[in-house]
Amino acid sequence: MKLNLINKIYIAITICLITAILVKFFSFKSWDRYYYVTSICAPITQPIAIRNAHFILANGETDFINHTDVDDFNTNWGQDDFISSDFEKKRLPVKLVLQYASYRDKKFYNDTINLNDNEIRNVFKSAIRNKQAIGFSEYGGVNGKGLSFLIGIANDGNVAVWLQGIYLDKFLVKRKLTAKQPQGDDTYYGTQLTKEAYIKQRFERLSDSLKNKLGKGFDARANYIDTPTRYIEKNTELWKYQKKNKYIE
Amino acid sequence: MEQNTLDVNKQKNSNLSILLIIVNIILLLVFAKIDTLSEDQEIISYIILVIGGTILLGGYAFSYHGKGYRIAKWLFGIALLVSVALFVLLWYVAGLAKAFQH
Numbered sequence: 001m002k003l004n005l006i007n008k009i010y011i012a013i014t015i016c017l018i019t020a021i022l023v024k025f026f027s028f029k030s031w032d033r034y035y036y037v038t039s040i041c042a043p044i045t046q047p048i049a050i051r052n053a054h055f056i057l058a059n060g061e062t063d064f065i066n067h068t069d070v071d072d073f074n075t076n077w078g079q080d081d082f083i084s085s086d087f088e089k090k091r092l093p094v095k096l097v098l099q100y101a102s103y104r105d106k107k108f109y110n111d112t113i114n115l116n117d118n119e120i121r122n123v124f125k126s127a128i129r130n131k132q133a134i135g136f137s138e139y140g141g142v143n144g145k146g147l148s149f150l151i152g153i154a155n156d157g158n159v160a161v162w163l164q165g166i167y168l169d170k171f172l173v174k175r176k177l178t179a180k181q182p183q184g185d186d187t188y189y190g191t192q193l194t195k196e197a198y199i200k201q202r203f204e205r206l207s208d209s210l211k212n213k214l215g216k217g218f219d220a221r222a223n224y225i226d227t228p229t230r231y232i233e234k235n236t237e238l239w240k241y242q243k244k245n246k247y248i249e
Numbered sequence: 250m251e252q253n254t255l256d257v258n259k260q261k262n263s264n265l266s267i268l269l270i271i272v273n274i275i276l277l278l279v280f281a282k283i284d285t286l287s288e289d290q291e292i293i294s295y296i297i298l299v300i301g302g303t304i305l306l307g308g309y310a311f312s313y314h315g316k317g318y319r320i321a322k323w324l325f326g327i328a329l330l331v332s333v334a335l336f337v338l339l340w341y342v343a344g345l346a347k348a349f350q351h
Binding site: 001002003004005006007009010011013014017018020021024025028030 | 258259261262265266269270272273276277279280283284305308309312313
């Protein structure tokens with residue numbers, strides 16, 4: 001049989017499509033994607049104002065982390081509070097970028113923390129195998145199972161990252177950031193401000209009673225960074241209840 | 250006799266074309282589905298499928314002439330109509346979305 005023109009075109013299209021599928025498949029890496037959510041916490045007595053917090057993922061994408069609770073001075077050390085919106089499988093994070101100002105020492109931090117994605121991957125794999133993954137839901141119903149990152153920002157630029165699941169509280173990394181002189185958009189809040197004006201504006205809604213307490217040096221030397229999250233302890237009762245009612249395996 | 254061989258060849262080519270159209274549509278579907286993570290992105294795969302399907306059918310309809318191949322022209326016509334309808338719908342939806350911006 002002699003091939004006519006249209007079949008030659010169709011075969012060319014087929015070859016192009018197969019190539020395109022292979023390229024897309026190997027750059028997307030669906031086998032190396034996981035469900036996860038992230039929350040940030042700070043001690044109630046060490047208020048901070050975050051300007052920017054995001055992960056850089058293995059494929060270079062940026063994954064912004066919600067920090068409204070911290071900015072509202074509404075978190076406590078070791079307290080996770082994630083929102084599972086815009087929910088899809090993502091590549092694992094390799095870097096954590098943090099830019100924030102702290103109230104008590106009036107210092108500015110802007111740094112990048114390297115994460116060990118091999119270690120994170122192993123935690124994910126073992127958690128999924130051991131049924132420790134949390135069921136996340138979107139529009140009701142469980143959409144996917146994954147883990148939750150918790151970033152703790154303590155006093156003196158100390159930062160810790162945990163990876164949490166059911167009966168799982170894995171400490172990943174601890175770093176002490178060095179404070180930097182604020183520059184560029186570090187002090188931008190609606191408009192470019194001076195260091196003092198920025199601190200004043202960002203912490204305007206901090207309650208007066210707390211400001212008073214902090215002014216008297218309350219809890220000033222507390223060593224939060226070495227304080228565990230007590231995540232498992234706090235959730236054991238919930239998990240027992242969920243297990244009994246077959247919400248979790 | 251000569252005419253007969255030509256006809257047989259044409260028939261074989263036509264069968265191969267139909268097979269390739271089906272294979273290509275399946276490949277298009279696979280291509281569109283690889284990075285589909287949420288339902289929001291599904292509409293894009295429909296657009297790729299409808300446009301791709303129309304072009305493939307169009308190639309077939311304009312390559313084979315004669316009595317037995319008339320149905321291909323009908324199918325192409327229907328595919329074209331579906332494409333146009335989809336575009337009008339998308340255009341309308343985009344217009345609506347624009348109107349809701351404040």
